[in-house]
Amino acid sequence: MTRLRADDLTLGYDDRAIVTGLDVEIPAGKVTAIVGANACGKSTLLRGLARLLKPRHGAVYLDGKAMTELSTHEVAKVLGLLPQTPVAPDGITVADLVGRGRYPHQGWFRRWTGHDDDAVARALDATGTADLVNRPLRHLSGGQRQRVWVAMALAQDTDLLLLDEPTTYLDINHQVELLRLLRRLNAESGKTIVLVLHDLNLASRFCDHVVAMADGAIVAEGAPSAVITAELVEKVFGLSCVVVPDPVAGTPMVAPS
Amino acid sequence: MTATTPATAGTVRISRRRRAVRALVVTSALGAAAGALFVLTMMVGSFRLGAAEVVASVLHLRDDPSVDFVVRELRLPTAASALAVGLALGAAGTIFQQLLGNPLASPDFVGITSGAGFAAVTGIVLLQAGGPVVSGLALCGAVVAALLMYVLAWRDGVAGYRFILIGIGVALFFDGLIGYLLTRARLSEARQAVHWLTGSVGQAGAGELRLLLGALVFLLPVALVLRRQLRALELGDDTARALGLRTELSRAGLLATAVALVALAVAVAGPIVFVALVAGPIANRLLGPATGGIVPAALAGAVLLLTADLVAVHLLPAPLPTGVVTGAVGAPYLLWLLATTNRQGDGG
Numbered sequence: 001m002t003r004l005r006a007d008d009l010t011l012g013y014d015d016r017a018i019v020t021g022l023d024v025e026i027p028a029g030k031v032t033a034i035v036g037a038n039a040c041g042k043s044t045l046l047r048g049l050a051r052l053l054k055p056r057h058g059a060v061y062l063d064g065k066a067m068t069e070l071s072t073h074e075v076a077k078v079l080g081l082l083p084q085t086p087v088a089p090d091g092i093t094v095a096d097l098v099g100r101g102r103y104p105h106q107g108w109f110r111r112w113t114g115h116d117d118d119a120v121a122r123a124l125d126a127t128g129t130a131d132l133v134n135r136p137l138r139h140l141s142g143g144q145r146q147r148v149w150v151a152m153a154l155a156q157d158t159d160l161l162l163l164d165e166p167t168t169y170l171d172i173n174h175q176v177e178l179l180r181l182l183r184r185l186n187a188e189s190g191k192t193i194v195l196v197l198h199d200l201n202l203a204s205r206f207c208d209h210v211v212a213m214a215d216g217a218i219v220a221e222g223a224p225s226a227v228i229t230a231e232l233v234e235k236v237f238g239l240s241c242v243v244v245p246d247p248v249a250g251t252p253m254v255a256p257s
Numbered sequence: 258m259t260a261t262t263p264a265t266a267g268t269v270r271i272s273r274r275r276r277a278v279r280a281l282v283v284t285s286a287l288g289a290a291a292g293a294l295f296v297l298t299m300m301v302g303s304f305r306l307g308a309a310e311v312v313a314s315v316l317h318l319r320d321d322p323s324v325d326f327v328v329r330e331l332r333l334p335t336a337a338s339a340l341a342v343g344l345a346l347g348a349a350g351t352i353f354q355q356l357l358g359n360p361l362a363s364p365d366f367v368g369i370t371s372g373a374g375f376a377a378v379t380g381i382v383l384l385q386a387g388g389p390v391v392s393g394l395a396l397c398g399a400v401v402a403a404l405l406m407y408v409l410a411w412r413d414g415v416a417g418y419r420f421i422l423i424g425i426g427v428a429l430f431f432d433g434l435i436g437y438l439l440t441r442a443r444l445s446e447a448r449q450a451v452h453w454l455t456g457s458v459g460q461a462g463a464g465e466l467r468l469l470l471g472a473l474v475f476l477l478p479v480a481l482v483l484r485r486q487l488r489a490l491e492l493g494d495d496t497a498r499a500l501g502l503r504t505e506l507s508r509a510g511l512l513a514t515a516v517a518l519v520a521l522a523v524a525v526a527g528p529i530v531f532v533a534l535v536a537g538p539i540a541n542r543l544l545g546p547a548t549g550g551i552v553p554a555a556l557a558g559a560v561l562l563l564t565a566d567l568v569a570v571h572l573l574p575a576p577l578p579t580g581v582v583t584g585a586v587g588a589p590y591l592l593w594l595l596a597t598t599n600r601q602g603d604g605g
Binding site for chain 1: 266269273482492501549
């Protein structure tokens with residue numbers, strides 16, 4: 001079952017193609033990690049899936065319809081994205097920022113309603129940021145700030161949520177905390193989550209499905225236990241390693257040799 | 258999704274209502290202040306009038322030829338142009354600052370005002386033009402400078418710093434050309450040109466003023482409607498697109514609105530510096546950070562300019578052009594802004 005898939009997708013910037021002729025299906029209701037070396041095209045693929053990049057060739061399909069045929073406003077009600085380095089105006093408060101996630105549910109005439117308040121409250125509760133509502137974003141710690149951004153994306157109230165390297169600037173504790181939060185969202189609401197991740201161990205531990213990329217193409221995809229192997233790590237990252245079971249969860253764990 | 262505790266929903270609702278009430282109070286207060294200053298401007302002078310007389314005359318409630326002459330013929334045009342130019346500069350300034358995510362990105366600094374100045378000075382010096390021709394040229398100059406900026410800086414959307422650096426370059430380029438023209442000018446034309454470049458609400462022509470007032474009636478509501486898009490654009494292009502915004506279209510619409518407002522304001526009163534720069538931050542200071550209201554900023558601009566005009570014409574020993582006063586007030590603010598944004602390290 002899939003709601004989001006790409007067929008023969010070619011993406012690039014200026015005259016350089018980054019992703020070429022790629023086919024992928026994102027399993028519905030699952031947490032999917034896109035992994036790969038730096039500059040392998042994983043963020044480009046995510047941006048392509050979120051319609052931020054126009055395909056050079058091929059297409060991305062959302063619920064069976066080509067994304068380019070759909071109105072971007074309608075897509076925003078189904079598919080949300082948290083970019084790698086989101087920006088916010090100086091001094092913005094948490095309530096204001098999370099409220100802006102309601103944009104796609106408003107229109108020229110339909111303004112803010114109690115329903116929007118409830119959606120914002122749900123997003124704050126889900127991310128444990130309810131007690132921060134009146135605080136300015138810049139006074140928060142990195143971990144809190146990232147949870148607030150997730151809350152902004154959650155307020156959009158979409159079935160699919162894409163996150164571009166959401167753990168990059170976080171310490172190990174906050175990385176795990178964020179991934180647990182995403183797992184919980186997936187378990188409680190059946191949200192389909194796709195994230196670009198650097199850490200293979202965390203990807204194995206917290207994701208149902210892994211898409212491994214190298215040079216703009218998919219090298220392997222499937223359950224972490226099937227995908228994360230010593231051969232694959234060698235092939236994708238050029239790192240020789242031993243893969244052992246994680247002592248807590250039994251999922252694959254990479255130890256460089 | 259997780260069931261919401263009623264407490265959180267309540268907190269969210271209270272927080273939003275508090276912001277809405279604050280916005281309403283601040284906007285009303287700024288509106289009242291602008292209205293009071295507008296009337297006050299028409300009361301003072303060598304022939305003093307009461308507030309009731311001014312209001313009655315402006316609204317045509319009473320006929321008193323001598324009062325009507327002083328109010329409608331002598332003082333109303335200046336007061337109306339200070340109000341209109343202030344509104345236009347305040348709204349345009351805050352749109353630019355929010356669009357580029359930088360408090361320094363006011364139209365004064367990104368070359369648009371300089372483009373207008375260059376065109377106007379060209380008219381004065383080379384064509385011996387005056388009045389409406391100079392205003393028309395200033396209008397065209399501002400629009401050409403804005404288009405030039407768009408072409409030079411707007412590849413693949415906007416990067417705040419690049420736009421501002423190119424803007425400063427464009428401004429310096431036009432300022433250099435203005436300097437060169439002035440050295441070639443005859444003394445009387447050079448004086449006229451420098452006077453124009455200082456900016457003064459007293460120099461407004463009736464035609465230009467009417468055009469600006471008409472534009473405000475149309476463009477302020479447009480800016481209000483586009484504010485929703487502006488709030489999404491403030492979160493960066495990727496987030497805005499993910500939220501379902503057509504970023505290029507929205508940005509072009511906002512930019513066109515702001516450029517039209519600035520260009521008309523400059524055509525009416527010449528380049529009055531710093532009003533566009535400080536109006537938005539003043540409104541934000543009153544409303545709370547990052548609230549970015551366009552109407553409060555426009556009203557703050559009107560309050561500033563009406564005050565500056567009162568000071569320039571009535572409080573100082575000799576009447577001065579408005580631009581001198583706004584410059585004297587604005588320069589220290591700019592220094593403070595440069596110092597504090599650098600300290601935070603996030604000036605871009």
